[in-house]
Amino acid sequence: MMEAEEIKPWLFQVEPLEGESISHFLGRFRLANDLTPSGLGQAAGLGGAIARWEKFRFNPPPSRQQLESLAVVVGVDTDRLEKMLPPAGVGMKMEPIRLCGACYGESPCHKIEWQFKETGGCGRHNLTLLSECPNCGARFKVPALWVDGWCHRCFTPFAEMVEHQKRI
Numbered sequence: 001m002m003e004a005e006e007i008k009p010w011l012f013q014v015e016p017l018e019g020e021s022i023s024h025f026l027g028r029f030r031l032a033n034d035l036t037p038s039g040l041g042q043a044a045g046l047g048g049a050i051a052r053w054e055k056f057r058f059n060p061p062p063s064r065q066q067l068e069s070l071a072v073v074v075g076v077d078t079d080r081l082e083k084m085l086p087p088a089g090v091g092m093k094m095e096p097i098r099l100c101g102a103c104y105g106e107s108p109c110h111k112i113e114w115q116f117k118e119t120g121g122c123g124r125h126n127l128t129l130l131s132e133c134p135n136c137g138a139r140f141k142v143p144a145l146w147v148d149g150w151c152h153r154c155f156t157p158f159a160e161m162v163e164h165q166k167r168i
């Protein structure tokens with residue numbers, strides 16, 4: 001099998017983080033490579049799909065073939081990309097975008113499981129999830145835009161928001 005870097009030698013690769021959502025991963029990859037959603041869509045032959053996936057719009061769900069095309073461009077295994085998506089039959093909440101500040105402090109990424117309808121809190125820390133900034137009330141942006149790791153309105157770091165999460 002040909003290595004991805006042999007095919008797209010001009011692109012920087014980004015290592016996926018544990019549990020990372022596709023939106024967050026695509027945002028990091030685009031930032032590292034100075035690509036817009038449509039630019040990446042074009043490079044992968046996926047048209048507007050990148051922009052939809054970054055908003056967790058999975059209707060229709062990403063096909064295996066689409067993920068294979070994306071895998072070549074981002075240099076990440078197709079199976080690994082599938083783990084950034086909801087498993088078959090699991091409902092997604094597109095809004096609000098949710099966050100566990102404790103998780104973010106350990107590994108700075110948005111986790112796909114926070115957007116599952118069935119997820120009631122963080123099972124790792126036994127804490128409720130935040131659905132807005134506890135300091136200013138701003139809704140979180142889509143994770144593809146979580147460049148700085150803080151609230152876009154009041155600049156409270158995501159990791160510090162753990163103080164406002166309740167035990168469950």
Ligand SMILES: [Zn+2]
Pocket residue numbers: 100101102103104122123124125126127
């Ligand atoms: Zn957590």
Ligand SMILES: [Zn+2]
Pocket residue numbers: 133134135136137138151152153154155156
């Ligand atoms: Zn805020």
